[in-house]
Amino acid sequence: MLRRGERVWLNAAVALVYAFLLAPIVIVVLAALNAGAYLRFPPEGLSLRWFVAFAQSRSFTRSLAFSLKLAATATVLSTVLGTMASLWLVRFGGRLRTTLRILLTAPLAVPGILTGIALLIFFYALGWGKTGFGGLVIGHTLICIPYVFLITSAVLVRFDQSLEEAARNLGASPFATFRRVTLPLIKGGVISGAIFAFVTSYDEFNISLLLSGVGNTPLPIQLFDYLRFSFDPTAAVAGTISIAMAVVVVLLTQRLVGLESLYMGGG
């Protein structure tokens, strides 16, 4: 272990890296709350005028609504599919287990921008052209399934299967067993999987860049187009909303499953 003097050095280095990690995030929130058009020191005072500008911008509010609708749809689909898949894999996987585990997590591992390209060309090949909402839902669901699958699996492997057997032996139907025994016990995992899916979809960029079309613009794409030509703090408001959401998600996940189960390789 470290002696006191050494610990001071380590703590100083660690504090600097944490400052580096949080700097751009804090800056976005400050820019959104700053009265001026540019972030300056000293700041020109607090103001909500950029929040008003955001709320009055049709293109921003429309893409915010679109993003929320898209994320909600992708979350429902990927949570159902991912939870079912993890139930199957943890219980009955058998010889196919490793292959299927790789397939189910593959969308997370391959470059998202390539998946976007592959889907774009594939949709054209099927004659679907710019598919709009439907295409985006498919792409986002694909990206969200691995998160749901990984988090639910982490909870399922800790689950005592004899509880289910007991319920079945006492005459419960498979569905009743699932609803009354399995689901309540893995609920935390399923909910945090769903939360991760929602945030992933809400922030997803690569797939959306390639599959979105006119009138089907999720918020990140709207922001990307905006930031290429302007640094106006209206964009910072969108960022602040996303940051607030992330904070809520982290705290919820911490309470439901504990963030330590997210260590890579663990769980």
Next chain:
Amino acid sequence: MSVAEATVAPARPAGRVSGRHLLILPALAVLVVFFVAPYLNLLLISVMTPSPRAAYLRVLTLDNYARLVRDPFTWSVVWHTMWLGMATTALSLVLAYPLAYHLARSPRGARGALMVLVISPLLVGVLIRTYGWMILLQDTGLINQLLRALGLRTVPLMYNNLGVLIGLTHVFIPFMVLSIAGTIQGVDPELELAARSLGAGAWRAFWRVTFPLSLPGVIAGTVLVFVLTVSSYVIPSLLGGFTVLTIPILVVRTITELFNWPGGSALAILFFAITLGALWVYLRLAGRTGRTT
């Protein structure tokens, strides 16, 4: 199963066998149809002939690959991407290790709070974090304002490799921390203590005991961050402006701006092969890590 067996077998287990597989079927169908098939389609189009009039001609050719391999421009972009990947990986390893060590050796309660700090940036969209860096790094940004106020010369921090490097490192540090912290936690602190009591200094005890034992996590994190870095699109395009060209940017440009589907597909497949190779290494190392801890 023969008809006789089916009728003899009790109804419930038979129902369970078929019902069971319905669990995996939907996810499997979605992945095969909308993930495996599109990638196979990409592979197929990469061997078609480009055409100015249609998306491609249905004539098989390996010219797209030959052209890529022969073009020095491709190699300069590949090299630039790899260079950015390696620099980002090295930088995030150096910054993440102290964090991971500190995290793994913190008392349980503090660890939860620190995990919140590490994970939170991950959940804020890449685009938002990049925007934060733009406010800080641009020529009229906060850092340059500070330099000017101090009477120093301003430094171009954005629209160059430096800006891209800062943005990429920031995004991938949490992945590195998570990979490494897990293995450090598996290393018994008593081992380090033993080295210290036998007369080793802090550095020596670290380099000879803790670091080698945390190597599986370091290797896993390194490969993971490298793969994620070379495939990122947003950060190089926003913080690099037009000066930084990476393989993903080139792929998107070839397909959406030049409408050269076969050429873009070939480049995508080539790139995919590179990341798959790195990922294969990762899975093998991760498998080994899982067995030792």
